[in-house]
Amino acid sequence: MPNDFLLRNVTIAGRSRDVFDIAIRDGIIRDIAPHITSDAPGEDAAGRLVVPGFVDSHIHLDKSCILDRCTIEQGTLQEAIAQVAAAKRGFSEGDVYARAARTLEKAILHGTTAMRTHVEVDARIGLTSFHAIQRLKNDYAWAIDLELCVFPQEGLINDPGTEEVLVKACEAGADLIGGCPYADSDRSGHINRIFDIAQRFDLDIDFHLDFDLDPSWTDMEEVCRQAGARRYGGRVTIGHVTKLSAMPPKEFAAWGRRLADAGVAVTVLPSTDLFLTGRDCDHNIPRGVTHAHRLSEHGVTCSLATNNVLNPFTPLGDCSLIRIANLYANVAQIGDTASLCSCLDMVTSGPAKLMNIAHYGVEIGHPADLVVLDCADQAAAVAEIVQPLFALKRGRRSFTRAAPILHRPQTIARPRLLRST
Numbered sequence: 001m002p003n004d005f006l007l008r009n010v011t012i013a014g015r016s017r018d019v020f021d022i023a024i025r026d027g028i029i030r031d032i033a034p035h036i037t038s039d040a041p042g043e044d045a046a047g048r049l050v051v052p053g054f055v056d057s058h059i060h061l062d063k064s065c066i067l068d069r070c071t072i073e074q075g076t077l078q079e080a081i082a083q084v085a086a087a088k089r090g091f092s093e094g095d096v097y098a099r100a101a102r103t104l105e106k107a108i109l110h111g112t113t114a115m116r117t118h119v120e121v122d123a124r125i126g127l128t129s130f131h132a133i134q135r136l137k138n139d140y141a142w143a144i145d146l147e148l149c150v151f152p153q154e155g156l157i158n159d160p161g162t163e164e165v166l167v168k169a170c171e172a173g174a175d176l177i178g179g180c181p182y183a184d185s186d187r188s189g190h191i192n193r194i195f196d197i198a199q200r201f202d203l204d205i206d207f208h209l210d211f212d213l214d215p216s217w218t219d220m221e222e223v224c225r226q227a228g229a230r231r232y233g234g235r236v237t238i239g240h241v242t243k244l245s246a247m248p249p250k251e252f253a254a255w256g257r258r259l260a261d262a263g264v265a266v267t268v269l270p271s272t273d274l275f276l277t278g279r280d281c282d283h284n285i286p287r288g289v290t291h292a293h294r295l296s297e298h299g300v301t302c303s304l305a306t307n308n309v310l311n312p313f314t315p316l317g318d319c320s321l322i323r324i325a326n327l328y329a330n331v332a333q334i335g336d337t338a339s340l341c342s343c344l345d346m347v348t349s350g351p352a353k354l355m356n357i358a359h360y361g362v363e364i365g366h367p368a369d370l371v372v373l374d375c376a377d378q379a380a381a382v383a384e385i386v387q388p389l390f391a392l393k394r395g396r397r398s399f400t401r402a403a404p405i406l407h408r409p410q411t412i413a414r415p416r417l418l419r420s421t
């Protein structure tokens, strides 16, 4: 059978430094070898690095790009929730779709080929945002696999009518369900209700959890307990968990082991965590970013993700996961090659495992979801925020970025000639 596409002379992350050819047919990687003979059209990567498509395990497309309708005075989590709650009253399906599409396209152009987006549902917005993002999922399936995690950002137990909408979203095809216990006075009750609905619809769970810097209490115990009791290990993620960054090493290690044993994964969101936490300090401000690479040493599945873009939770961002990995490396004081490589893992294989994506990675028989980066090794990709040059989604090219060209001036006159006159 002839191949559809031949990607020539690539360095493959995690393999030897030799260059390989990758043959693709019907969207699947059919062969990986040093020299493949094929008449298929293709591209010579000239030794550049190929990685599996980036995976953003936590982003909010529905509330991105709303800075023009919000104010940021305190920069706190409470202010962000209140500002977005007010803006949300003006959301229509067309408005959500247009803003979300703008954000999604940026992510695609940065090499993201799979994404979990959280979608707010409650008694006021109903399923408006959910329907917009469902349409988006279908319209952009050629470039990215999008999964929708519906969740009650403004509370569940304290917000009458929201649970019914959450259930309706699950009936209407939500891919998974999220929770936000810090938004309710009965946090354990919130966690319990989310597990109940998840079990009823057989959905995975992704909580926003422990989003503060007070180490004196945590909701991790209740999440781990429920995951164990309901045999949900490997199906639960907790995002932020900034509280862990405020714990001394012994306590941090104990929670790392507990999370690993319970099969609860962690997504760290450096941009939002840096922006919103520590606002009660006026100097010597804590970083408030949990050390994902240290958690992973205890066996926790970890990812680094975008979270919010251009809204009161995070007024910054370009949807580049390479840049997020670099930001994290700066904050976590990472400089050695192995740890930089693990930062790259936490925007590729880590979130793929967290999202239970089957057949992920540059292997024969896997879907050809590939990104070619303008560098030769993984550590450089993170250290230098290297740009992706093009991506394939199931073997089809989804975008191309031209490599930059330096336009040196032509020599006006050579010094030797000047001396000879």
Ligand SMILES: [Zn+2]
Pocket: 058, 059, 060, 118, 208, 239, 307
């Ligand atoms: Zn979030």
